[in-house]
Amino acid sequence: MTRKSARSTRYPAPDERQPVLAEIRRQKMARSPxxxxxxxxxxxxxxxxxxxxxxxxxxxxxxxxxxxxxxxxxxxxxxxxxxxxxxxxxxxxxxxxxxxxxxxxxxxxxxxxxxxxxxxxxxxxxxxxxxxxxxxxxxxxxxxxxxxxxxxxxxxxxxxxxxNRSRRQLARQNIDHVRPHIPLGKRFWPLSGDEKKAIHALFESGASTLVRSVLGKEVSGESAIRVLDAAYWVKGCSSLGRRRYVVLLDVDGACSAGGPPCLIDIKEAVSPTAQIAAGHRMPRDNGRRVVEGARHVTPALGDRMFAVRLDGCAAVARELMPQDLKFxxxxxxxxxxxxxxxxxxxxxxxxxxxxxxxxxxxxxxxxxxxxxxxxxxxxxxxxxxxxxxxxxxxxxxxxxxxxxxxxxxxxx
Structure with a gap:
């Protein structure tokens, strides 16, 4: 769906998303045991x-x-x-x-x-x-x-x-590769003005040093991270209803030189349902808990994740790699x-x-x-x-x- 045709589509506003997402979740869970x-x-x-x-x-x-x-x-x-x-x-x-x-x-x-x-x-x-x-x-x-x-x-x-997947293949599957932007539709919904401001502030100022270090980029004097586009991501099953965003970043002008954008997945982190062992306490910030768990259980993934606060909400951000797949x-x-x-x-x-x-x-x-x-x-x-x-x-x-x-x- 192009940006022009997307404008005529009625997308739920942030305060209208919950019932829509709950319905999608119920439908997904009814498909099979x-x-x-x-x-x-x-x-x-x-x-x-x-x-x-x-x-x-x-x-x-x-x-x-x-x-x-x-x-x-x-x-x-x-x-x-x-x-x-x-x-x-x-x-x-x-x-x-x-x-x-x-x-x-x-x-x-x-x-x-x-x-x-x-x-x-x-x-x-x-x-x-x-x-x-x-x-x-x-x-x-x-x-x-x-x-x-x-x-x-x-x-x-x-x-x-x-x-066999390359970073360009990942980009083609998730974004419009003619001009780096996220195609709105069934999977991606537009953001409110406040959501856009929060994401720009996160990557272009507040956490830019942390983002660059996680992405393996040397930190130079001034951050060269630019948000190209961002959208609400309708993804998952158990996590549907939480805040979920996909962000396209241009790091150090890579896109201007013809390279693919960096794709970032941001997911709200909430209190766990899993049973905690007696005598052990988890980090109060659920984003930090998820990152700490990843670093112990799957270090290869944990090293690519970082805890953030997005508009006061605990969340986890990670770079999407072309090879990351589920069974x-x-x-x-x-x-x-x-x-x-x-x-x-x-x-x-x-x-x-x-x-x-x-x-x-x-x-x-x-x-x-x-x-x-x-x-x-x-x-x-x-x-x-x-x-x-x-x-x-x-x-x-x-x-x-x-x-x-x-x-x-x-x-x-």
């Missing part, structure tokens, strides 16, 4: 709170993702452009029990399997593969095995696409579901393990193994938890669809 699962972190932790003490293993308190579903993992590039599979969304990151990440990932995989019409036996197998992969990340004797682990198709395809797993094969469980559990395990010393890693591995039966079957605590979560999730999803359908009667 797997789509619904992405927006239910609060339901997951309500279930966690209902567990009796000792029902779940209590792991060493480390920074966790907090909302470890498939959509929050994917290829992530570091500042030098090196790509690997990591956690890519740390909105819910807290110091907590690492088992919560494992269970949330297990529920996400099991839901994806059910949405792909896979038989229940696959859920059984992926549960065992999940724990095996997670334990492998803590077992130093299996480090060679970990390096040779085959990527499932869902990650291999995303990695190949990530490695698309609405349809997954039987073999790939099991492979994905094993591979992604290694990824999560490594994110936890590198925060522990050798003795703590060994003790945590021994704790997991003592709860595991001698057979290759998953331990009862893990299997029962995923089954309970699946049953609870299915009932909640159907109730969500019922309420959504009642708001939209069929037209005869």
């Amino acid at each position: 797997h789509a619904y699962e992405r927006g239910t972190a609060a339901h997951f932790y309500a279930w966690v709170e209902s567990r009796s003490a000792g029902t779940l293993p209590e792991g060493p308190a480390v920074w966790i993702c907090g909302d470890c579903h498939l959509g929050n993992l994917g290829p992530v590039a570091d500042a030098e452009g090196e790509v690997a599979v990591h956690v890519r969304d740390l909105d819910q990151s807290v110091i907590g029990n690492p088992v919560h990440d494992l269970l949330r990932l297990g529920l996400s995989l099991a839901t994806a399997a059910r949405s792909s019409d896979l038989p229940g036996i696959i859920t059984t197998r992926l549960t065992g593969a999940l724990l095996d992969g997670y334990e492998q990340a803590f077992d130093d004797s299996r480090s060679d095995e970990t390096s040779r682990t085959e990527r499932p198709d869902v990650t291999r395809i995303a990695m190949e696409e990530a490695l 698309a797993a609405e349809q997954i094969s039987e073999l790939d579901a099991v492979k994905a469980a094993h591979f992604l559990a290694i990824v999560i395990g490594q994110a936890h393990a590198h925060q522990m010393d050798a003795a703590t890693r060994k003790a945590w591995l021994n704790e997991l193994r003592t709860r595991r039966p001698k057979s290759s079957d998953a331990p009862s605590w893990l299997w029962r938890s995923i089954v309970e979560l699946l049953v609870k999730h299915e009932a909640e999803y159907l109730e969500h669809c019922r309420r959504y359908a009642l708001q939209r009667p069929l037209k005869g």
